[in-house]
Amino acid sequence: MKEITYKEALREALSEEMTQDENVILMGEDIGLYGGNFQVTQDLVLRFGEERVMDTPLSEAVIAGCAVGAAILGLRPVVEVMFSDFVTLMMDNLVNQAAKMSFMSGGKVNVPMVVRLPVGCGTGAAAQHSQSLEAWMCHVPGLKVVFPSNPYEAKGLMKAAIRDNNPVIFCEHKLLYNAVGNVPEDDYIIQIGQANVMKKGAHLSIITYGYAVQKCLQTALKLKTKGIDAEIIDLRTLLPLDEKTIIDSVKKTGRVLIVHDAVKTGGVGGEIAALIAEKAFPYLKAPIVRIAGKDVPIPFNKKLEQASVPQVEDIKKAAERLMRK
């Protein structure tokens, strides 16, 4: 094991996959000498050359479309746009093209591509550079959506995403880029579609993903001092969901707290709550609780920005209330 940051883990995954498969290429905004908006692709252009690490113009739609065209002929493009908010400009090519080509061709075409999106708030970048839009992508059969919560997850999921024969939306939370964690020295992947029980617990299931996983782990430590033993499930993959891991945990604890940064209305949490209601309702000892982003655009003011997404204290209070029910 070695200790590296989330962005280094992503860089290692890209670099290792590029080394072992010449079909893997990178395209995106400022990913060359600039090193990417969050330095994930730093120095890769020096190692692999401009033919494989391609700076693009500010053209999000064609970046996505170009990846689809290259992918259906056998390349494995990994594309990056500066902020996940710009996925709005890529949507036709992701939703109408990438996601549907395999299906519309009766399974004759594969679209192996990865779209890297720096997600989330906390950097003071305000409403157009701070959103968590991952739920939009989860509404599109044909896409896969992953959201790693630490360096180990980031590397393993990136390698799996690159090797996957489907379009994978790869969400990276900006506040995680400098987070450190242990990563194996040897090659490994994390299976897409498998959630992870980050911490076993008996009293309640906290189901979460992405940056919120870190906040939930901190919350769990605080809860422990109050005698509450929380189980934490990191979903890792939002589409397709790992139903079994979720349901097994609910059956065990009977109490469910769902936590994410994305706004509550139409969020992934609603889907999970519905899934539990459908498949594990008799096991519930209390109503399901969702703690999510407020239904507002992300504000600029630092205090308001913090107030717009769940913080450790909010999660802790919600867990305590849930335990009293």
Add this chain to the structure above:
Amino acid sequence: MSLTNEKTINMYTKMITARLMEEMIGQLFSENMLHGTTHLGIGQEASAIAACMTLQKGDKITLTHRNHLGCIGIGMELKYIMAEMFGKETGVCSGLGGSMHMIDIEKGNLGANGIVGGGLGIATGAALKMKYKKENNVVLCFLGDGATNEGLFHEAMNLASIWKLPVVFYVENNGYAVSMPTERSMNIKDIEKRAEGYGMRSIILDGNNAIDVYNMTFSAVQYVREGNGPMLIESKTYRMSGHSRNDTEQRYRDAQEVEQWSAKCPIKRLEEYMLKNNIASTEMLTEINEQVTKELKEAILFSQNSIEPVAEEMQRYVYAK
């Protein structure tokens, strides 16, 4: 490669195949034999098919919602196209795509597209792959006049140009985007002019003259194949059919205009050319027509006798293994 007599006859055969097939599709719709909708390209056969005929093995095309002609042009088989029209499992998309999504990568068709301009990014990416792998191939990207008003057109043209990608943007200007005439949707007479802003070479050709389409597209394809970067071709043509099966009234254009273009029928013009230059005799043309009619009947029979895809299995196409 110049247009040999054999190739001209082959081109004519494909054009008449497309015409008879589309007339048949129109008829089947009017008899409620087919489900959904369709966009016929009657009148645009030379524009699409002669352009496809310039391609070599390994070259690719992307097509629009008006795509049946290109499918025939690139060499897809009639019976599998028709089976797809009928939504059958034997169709080119196993009955899951239908009229707007015909695809056959092996034959060179990277997919027709229901999104106007949707093929622009895909064509650009396919050309990127060819360049990256140092293949001596090109992509012929079909689009209509309407697609040149989409934002992706700008992004794709610019990207293809700065990366010097082997792609020919083949704009079939048939005068209308559904009901909107080009005079009202853009402030220029020739779409060709748009290429200049991207530092891209461009030409205009008479899309109803198969010989011109072939020769001029061939030169453009060759220029692009030699690594000189992309080109834009504006093919001036006209759709005789309505926009889609629902466009019956056609109040946006007058009968006189349709009649004028009818006189420029690309198939009649090619027949005249072939007879005048002793490439084919009247008997030979009749024979070709009869042969195609027979194949078309067989294709319909094949489609009608084919099984439907089953609902229980559709889930397995959502994700590739």
